[in-house]
Amino acid sequence: MPTRSRARSPGSEHELRARAEALAGGTLGELAASFGLLAPPDLRRAKGFVGELMERALGASAGSRAEPDFPELGVELKTLPVDPSGKPQESTFVCTIAPREIGDVEWEASLVRRKLARVLWVPVEGMRSVPVAQRRIGTALLWSPSPEDEAELRFDWEQLAGLIGRGQEDAITGHLGKWLQVRPKAAHSRSRRRSFDPEGSPTLSLPRGFYLRATFTARILQQHFALGPRRQPPL
DNA sequence: TTGTGATCATCT
DNA sequence: AGATGATCACAA
Numbered sequence A: 001m002p003t004r005s006r007a008r009s010p011g012s013e014h015e016l017r018a019r020a021e022a023l024a025g026g027t028l029g030e031l032a033a034s035f036g037l038l039a040p041p042d043l044r045r046a047k048g049f050v051g052e053l054m055e056r057a058l059g060a061s062a063g064s065r066a067e068p069d070f071p072e073l074g075v076e077l078k079t080l081p082v083d084p085s086g087k088p089q090e091s092t093f094v095c096t097i098a099p100r101e102i103g104d105v106e107w108e109a110s111l112v113r114r115k116l117a118r119v120l121w122v123p124v125e126g127m128r129s130v131p132v133a134q135r136r137i138g139t140a141l142l143w144s145p146s147p148e149d150e151a152e153l154r155f156d157w158e159q160l161a162g163l164i165g166r167g168q169e170d171a172i173t174g175h176l177g178k179w180l181q182v183r184p185k186a187a188h189s190r191s192r193r194r195s196f197d198p199e200g201s202p203t204l205s206l207p208r209g210f211y212l213r214a215t216f217t218a219r220i221l222q223q224h225f226a227l228g229p230r231r232q233p234p235l
Numbered sequence B: 001t002t003g004t005g006a007t008c009a010t011c012t
Numbered sequence C: 001a002g003a004t005g006a007t008c009a010c011a012a
Helices: A013-023 A028-034 A049-058 A111-116 A147-165 A214-225
Strands: A076-082 A092-096 A119-125 A141-143 A180-184 A193-196 A202-205 A208-212
Touching (some): A013 A049, A013 A141, A028 A049, A049 A076, A076 A214, A092 A111, A092 A214, A111 A147, A119 A214, A141 A214, A147 A180, A208 A214
Antiparallel strands (some): A092 A208, A119 A141, A180 A208, A193 A202
16 A cells, blocks of 8 residues: 555535545544554654644645645645543644735735635544554534634734734734634744834744634534533544 | 644743 | 643655
């Protein structure tokens, strides 16, 4: 089995959903083996393993393009590491920030809004105590933000994009934003990219990206999988 | 080098 | 414990 094999891209949301459903209940080890891959013992040196494996399995386009994972469908794929109760353990990266452009864009045209317009969330067991190969894949959810979700995300985005657009990026910390936050997104803390200072002069700053807080994705899963007072974990 | 996929590991 | 800031691997 060639290690570069990959599922063909799905022709419809229905097909994408069916494929995701077929993966639910299986383990990452089984899925990796079906592509001739070996799951790493842990993710310390393979942080993108789960996401990239899922891309192969569902037929997402490869590579690092600034497009949705399924361009024809306009769907973004996100794996979600969850604890035994089905709660996301990590924030979700949305997109990198172009400090010199963000001030010229309205929410409606923002990359954050476009990326989150349609998302296939795939919960996967994320406990470090479980070897990667034994972690189970959960029930996926094809999601779009509700009007309320979008209004809240827009509020956060406008505050953060406003600061960046006014050259105050370095005043931003991960504390800002109820659901959406800005955090470093770089190879290391010495990374720098072109930006503007508060006077509008060119300067260099740490590359940052937008992230969804785990509380936001937790709410999404809860809203869609909660059938009663006892939640049914999507695993 | 930048953007994709994210999780790690330290600090509060 | 939970979240923030830091970091890892790979492709183009």
